[in-house]
Every structure is written in structure tokens, then in C-alpha cells.
Amino acid sequence: MGPTRRKAVTLLLAAMTALGLALTGVGIAVPAHAATQLAAPLPDRTYVLSSYYGPRCMPVAGSSTFHLGQDFGASRGTAIRAIAPGTVSRAGTVRGFGEWIVVDHVVNGERFSSLYAHLVNATKFVKKGQKVTRGQRIGDVGSSGTSTSPHLHMEIWKGGYPTGTAVDPLKFMKNRGVDLRSLSTRNYARTTPSSCKYFTTAKVNMRSGPGESYKVLRTPQPNVVIKGAPGAGSGDWRQVTRNGKSGWIHKNYLSPGYTSQGTRYVLPASLNMRAKPSASSKVKMSLPRNAKLTMLREIKGTWQRVRYNGKNGWVSARFISDTVGGAQVVPKASGNTYSWVDKKSLKLRKGPSTSSGAVMTLRRDNRVRHLAKMKNGWLKVKHGGKTGYVATKHLTSRKP
Ligand SMILES: [Zn+2]
Known part of the structure; x- marks a missing residue:
């Protein structure tokens, strides 16, 4: 580029900059200019x-x-x-x-x-x-x-x-x-379908509105097909239909797949596998925490038939998870409901967050009484006359 041309380009750039500034000053978008201001978040073709x-x-x-x-x-x-x-x-x-x-x-x-x-x-x-x-x-x-x-x-x-x-x-x-x-x-991204098909993961309440204070309309069994529209919900609740009738179900109880398929993992430190779907039935074996279970198709109430190390039996579906060390099923916060601490030591906190100060330190197997369920996976509980908050993932609903 010769000196004369370079000077012309410099003048042109100066003019464009002045114009760009003037346009920005009065709030008019300058797309050509904006284009040079953005970069892809990842390298091309990676x-x-x-x-x-x-x-x-x-x-x-x-x-x-x-x-x-x-x-x-x-x-x-x-x-x-x-x-x-x-x-x-x-x-x-x-x-x-x-x-x-x-x-x-x-x-x-x-x-x-x-x-x-x-x-x-x-x-x-x-x-x-x-x-x-x-x-x-x-x-x-x-x-x-x-x-x-x-x-x-x-x-x-x-x-x-x-x-x-x-x-x-x-x-x-x-x-x-x-x-x-x-x-x-x-x-690989798929366009949004017109309707979603879910399965209930447990026997669950379908309510007239998005919250536990709304009336129970019906109580579908586990693995019942529920339809919903993409995006249809409010907070943690999903607006759904069952046999053409509409209502609301909490998001934790709707799964895109049949629950009794594939594998699940044991949540508590140990879980009894029983001969029949009942807590009074004979214990066939004790399953360790995170034991990988094969789901069999039989479900009865909240009981799930499973296979582990070549043996078949029944476990309570409340104590198995999709993921290793997954979140506990949120226990109900009503009346005299209790959980036990499933961690060597656990801080009872002043608020439902790990940044809140500690009221006291709970030990493994300490029993806590449920007072209220928080939205973010925390519970308000009482232990030894003291009230505070704990994350439900550190609790087990099974008495040790
Ligand atoms: Zn994402």
C-alpha cells in the first residue's frame, strides 16, 4: 500500500469512527461495527x-x-x-x-x-x-x-x-x-416437540395448582403416562394432563423414561432387599450404599423389584436414586416426620444455605424432626430443642 492510499484509508477510518460514535451517541445500533466486537466462545469446528x-x-x-x-x-x-x-x-x-x-x-x-x-x-x-x-x-x-x-x-x-x-x-x-x-x-440439537411424555416415578399427588396447598385431584400410580407441554410449568411444578384431565405434579416425580428400567443406586448406608413388597417381609440381603441395582418391571405401591448380584427381591423405591450418591428423595415435612443424619458431622444452620452460620453440629445418626420444606432442597428441622436448617441430601429417612 502506497503512502497516498494509506492516508486515504486513514481518513476514511477516521470518518467512519466519527460516524459510528455519532450514531451510538443517539442510540442507533451499528450492526457492521457490532459484528467486529463479538467472538465465538469456542474455536471454530471444535x-x-x-x-x-x-x-x-x-x-x-x-x-x-x-x-x-x-x-x-x-x-x-x-x-x-x-x-x-x-x-x-x-x-x-x-x-x-x-x-x-x-x-x-x-x-x-x-x-x-x-x-x-x-x-x-x-x-x-x-x-x-x-x-x-x-x-x-x-x-x-x-x-x-x-x-x-x-x-x-x-x-x-x-x-x-x-x-x-x-x-x-x-x-x-x-x-x-x-x-x-x-x-x-x-x-444434534432437536427442535421442540409439541408435547412431552413423562412417567410418574412414584405414587404421586396430582393437584389443582402449582403447590402443596392445592387440592389433590387424583393420585396416579408409579409409571403412569402423563402428558405435558414443553415449558408448561410454574417453579418446581409441571402442568400436565392424565387421560385428558389437567392438573399439576411436582417436577421430581416426572421422568422422561419408565422408572423401572435400567439401573439405580442405593442411597442410604444400607438398604434391605426383601422377599416380598412389604416392610415386614423376610430380609434376603442387605444392600450397601451405591450398590448398582437392575430394575425389574414389577412395581407395587412404593416397592420396586430389583436384581443385585444374581438375586431378585424388593426394595422401597424411596431409597434408590438415578445417580451414584444422588440426592435423597425429599422427605415430607408434616407432623411427626423424622430423618437421621447420614454424615459424620453436619452443621445445623441459621438459614437454608451453606453460607449461613451454625446453630450447632449434628452427629451421624442424630434424629431431626421436620418443620418445613424449603424450595432449594433444604429442610427446617428441630433437634435437641434447637431449630435450624439442613440440606436433605445429608439426611436419610431410614432409621439406623
Ligand atoms: Zn444447557
Whole structure:
């Protein structure tokens, strides 16, 4: 490039910058300019699209029926890059998302946040409060939190996280010049079906509204087919139909698959396998914690027939889980319901969070009385005249 031409280009750039600033100043979007401000969160052709943003059927019992982000399947350790310049507002670990990072951006006067979840190395490259540049490596793809395989779950929050609105990341990025669909190697994401088919995981109450105070309309048996619409729910409750009649069921009791198939794991320290579906029936053997059970098709009430080490028998379905060391079935908080501490020592806390102070320390096998069920997997309980909160995952409903 000769000196004359370079000067002309410089003048042109100066003119464009002035124009861009002027337009931004009066609040008019400048798409061509914006396009240069965003980068893909993963290197080109290192990822597949695995799940779209939007309403969906619950992929596992207890999950959300609206996917707030876009999932990108990628190898563990793939570098994740900030999609725009900004400031890290969160970097650490949180329930569900596992290791996560949130970056707050203002690009051409538009405020938004990008959220990256299920990471590894979320605190290796960046920390809270740090400024990052577009395309800077902030963490790596992992499978931390509630995740079954390595992937990046990315959310975009217009107006900022968490007070703004989560929008479709693919559309948001494409409208600003980055087509993540065409930069992926495959597309495994399925479009939203018109209706979802679930199975009840236990004998469960179907109610007239989204809460335990609503009237019980009917009580379907385990493994009854329930229909729902993608996205139809309120909080932890799903709006469903059974034989054409509508009602509400808690999300923890609806599974996309027949419950008595595949394998489950023993939750408490030990669980009796019995000859018949009754607590008074002969004990055939004692199953250890996390014993892998093969589900047989017979179900009676809350009893499930299983196979373990070549022997068949019955166990109470309340004490088996989809996952190794999985969350306990939330015990009912009513009247004289008790649980036992299933941990060497457990803090009874002032509030339903691990950041709350301790009232006292409970020991294994201490009995607690249920006072109220919290929304986030915590219980308000009483022990030795003291009241506080514990996470239900550290309790067992089986008397030791
Ligand atoms: Zn996701």
C-alpha cells in the first residue's frame, strides 16, 4: 500500500469512527461495527450444537422445562473464550452449573452478560472483577455440576445477569455477525416437540395448582403416562394432563423414561432387599450404599423389584436414586416426620444455605424432626430443642 492510499484509508477510518460514535451517541445500533466486537466462545469446528435455548421436555426427572441457554458439546479441556470485552462478575462454583463464569459487557452502548457453565479451570485464568478482552481464554470445557458429558452451557442476558432477560444465544450472536451454527461440526440439537411424555416415578399427588396447598385431584400410580407441554410449568411444578384431565405434579416425580428400567443406586448406608413388597417381609440381603441395582418391571405401591448380584427381591423405591450418591428423595415435612443424619458431622444452620452460620453440629445418626420444606432442597428441622436448617441430601429417612 502506497503512502497516498494509506492516508486515504486513514481518513476514511477516521470518518467512519466519527460516524459510528455519532450514531451510538443517539442510540442507533451499528450492526457492521457490532459484528467486529463479538467472538465465538469456542474455536471454530471444535464443537457440536447439542441442545437449543427454549421450551423443552424435561431431560431427567426434576429438571427445568425451559432451557435458558445453548449447549455446545466439546472435548474436555477445549478453551472457552470471552465473546466480548467486559468484566468478570462471577467465577467459581455454584449448585447445578458447577464451575461457572459470568462476564458483564457493554458493547456499542448495549449492556448484556455472557454466562458459561459446567467448566473446569473457572478460576485458573480469571477472577471476579477482572477485565477481559474479546476472545481471551477464561476457562475450559468440563462436565461439572448437573451434567452428563463435557459441554459448554452458554447463556446471554440482555440488560445483564441476573436482572435482565435470558435470550437465545444463537440468534443473539448471529444478529451480531457470529454464526455459531455454521462454525459447528454437527448439529444434534432437536427442535421442540409439541408435547412431552413423562412417567410418574412414584405414587404421586396430582393437584389443582402449582403447590402443596392445592387440592389433590387424583393420585396416579408409579409409571403412569402423563402428558405435558414443553415449558408448561410454574417453579418446581409441571402442568400436565392424565387421560385428558389437567392438573399439576411436582417436577421430581416426572421422568422422561419408565422408572423401572435400567439401573439405580442405593442411597442410604444400607438398604434391605426383601422377599416380598412389604416392610415386614423376610430380609434376603442387605444392600450397601451405591450398590448398582437392575430394575425389574414389577412395581407395587412404593416397592420396586430389583436384581443385585444374581438375586431378585424388593426394595422401597424411596431409597434408590438415578445417580451414584444422588440426592435423597425429599422427605415430607408434616407432623411427626423424622430423618437421621447420614454424615459424620453436619452443621445445623441459621438459614437454608451453606453460607449461613451454625446453630450447632449434628452427629451421624442424630434424629431431626421436620418443620418445613424449603424450595432449594433444604429442610427446617428441630433437634435437641434447637431449630435450624439442613440440606436433605445429608439426611436419610431410614432409621439406623
Ligand atoms: Zn444447557
